Amino acid sequence: MAKTLTRSGTSSGLGVDAAVARQLLGDMLLIRRFEEKAAEAYALGKIGGFLHLYIGEEAVAVGTTSMLRPDDYAISAYREHGHCLAKGSDPKRVMAELFGRRDGLSKGKGGSMHLFDKGTNFLGGHAIVGAHLPIAVGVGFAIKYRGGDQVIVCYFGDGAVPEGEFHEAMNLAALWKLPVLFLCENNRYAMGTSTDRALAQTEIWKFAETYGVPGERVDGMDVLAIRDAVGRAVARARTEKTPSLIEADTYRFRGHSMRDPAGAVYRTREEVEREKLRDPIVLFREKVVSAGVLSEADARAVEKDVNDRIDEAVAYADASPEPPGEWLFTDIYKES
């Protein structure tokens, strides 16, 4: 993962060749299977605390990351398994973190909500809604300060938009012209609160106008549409240091967390079933197979490979020992 996938000439009209299609499909499937296994492990008590699944939203992380370079940065909230995996983290170490084991990305100290991977420039895993938006602006500040041409993608939910930090961050990034891509994953709910009960302006992309930066809304279930929108925003950020706001129209198929049943009071079962028809993985698979970019056998091979990697990840996490007791007191400060 985390290779820049560029458009390449194909006769399919989809704008992706077989290699890119294989990668996009594989990356989305990897996240899906990873989380299905995580849900099983949660039921078995191997994972504790809060576990927020990204199932249904995979196209956003995968489409976005496919337009980044490995040295670009990404930062996210607590529903971040997908963003972290897409950025290139080893599923084995991510699963070990969820299990609270010593080989986890954060040595078992962070858990599901606090994935960090310095090796892939993935900056977390933040569980206080809105907190990481100004942090993303700080990363943009540092990029510009050092004269680099990287970008930072900041993923956040519709629920962060009413927080002051969203507005402070947008204004600062716009005012100082920083290479930040604000990527709002609008899945229509913040826990049980629908956007129309939380926002005076429910068309989130329009906040971009207020701050004088480009903004657009994109179908968050269409990985190719996301690649287009993100591609434009990343180009602007790299060359002109212009921040952008993209609102991806997406949907979470599961409950808010494992503690919230999927068909809870705030949405109907029919709505959830209807949205599942937009499953980004199913749609993309159909699209590439029917366009002849991938054969049915190719797609099956991708699936098989993903299943093997996830089985390996679970086995690895299971085998990894608990962190030693002394680690309670390490990493509180950086020892230099």
Next chain:
Amino acid sequence: MAVMTYRDALNMALREEMRRDGRVFLIGEEIGLYDGAYKVTQGLLKEFGPQRVVDTPIAESGFTGVGIGAAMVGLRPVVEMMTFNFALLALDQIVNSAAKMCYMSGGQFNVPIVIRGPGGPAAQLAAQHSQSMETYFYHVPGLKVVRPTTPMDAKGLLKAAIRDDNPVIFIESETLYHVKGEVPEDPEFLIPLGKALVRREGTDVTVIAYMGMMYRAMEAAEDLEKEGISVELVDPRTLRPMDTETIINSVRKTHRCVVVEAGAGFAGMGSEIGAFVTEQAFDDLDAPVERVTGANAPMPYARNLEKLKTPSKDRIVAAIRRVCNVNGS
């Protein structure tokens, strides 16, 4: 008396106070349509309607400020923090606005607001969602801080907090919501703020604890009873203003004092209690005040490390034996 959960006792207190006083309203995230993230406000939207049970977007500083403004001009808001971790976003409003309004205005504007919700350690929620929050608030003159240990206290203290004319920080616990106990059904049952309670009488040592740590200290006390050590347990219930008198009286009787707290020990509750006990009852002490506290580390996610972070019964027992000068078996 009825037997009910801590959660239901809080719900009863809110319901009774809303029935009694039309100025009382609730505001916070997921408290209405969703019936509360932890179901404390269950059924209240149905009974009182959306004017008095106000669902908010995720905007803690904003809706806390709204509560303060409404309180300045005569309403009595009860603000729910889904968990107290998020109260940090509203810390400026709480510390610089609510706590100081009365003083800054020379007594013209008081702020009768309750800010409530669960806080303290919770199962495997890691560093940002599992932490003891009271220290951030009890340092501030102008705030009252309550930590109710039992269902009865939850009801009586919350009602007193709502009737109080000052800002009250009322920190519950996610891990206690399901605990059952006897609760008076009398709608005039109140527990005054600033009054500690001796939960268990004893003669050899005073142990001060609250919330989950009180339950753990109770188990330790029962174990030690079998060894012939008689433990007196004191629950401060209100951390500010603190009922120093009840604590000092107990220490004068037992001559020994152990403070147990879940939070990190450095500059924690035990530091303050240790200081005033030493100042006021130095000559009565037969041993230095001991503190059994949470480790001075953030909360780790891993289950085994998490266990090491919070005081265990064994650590409480060991501290009590130490001050009583008894070697463990």
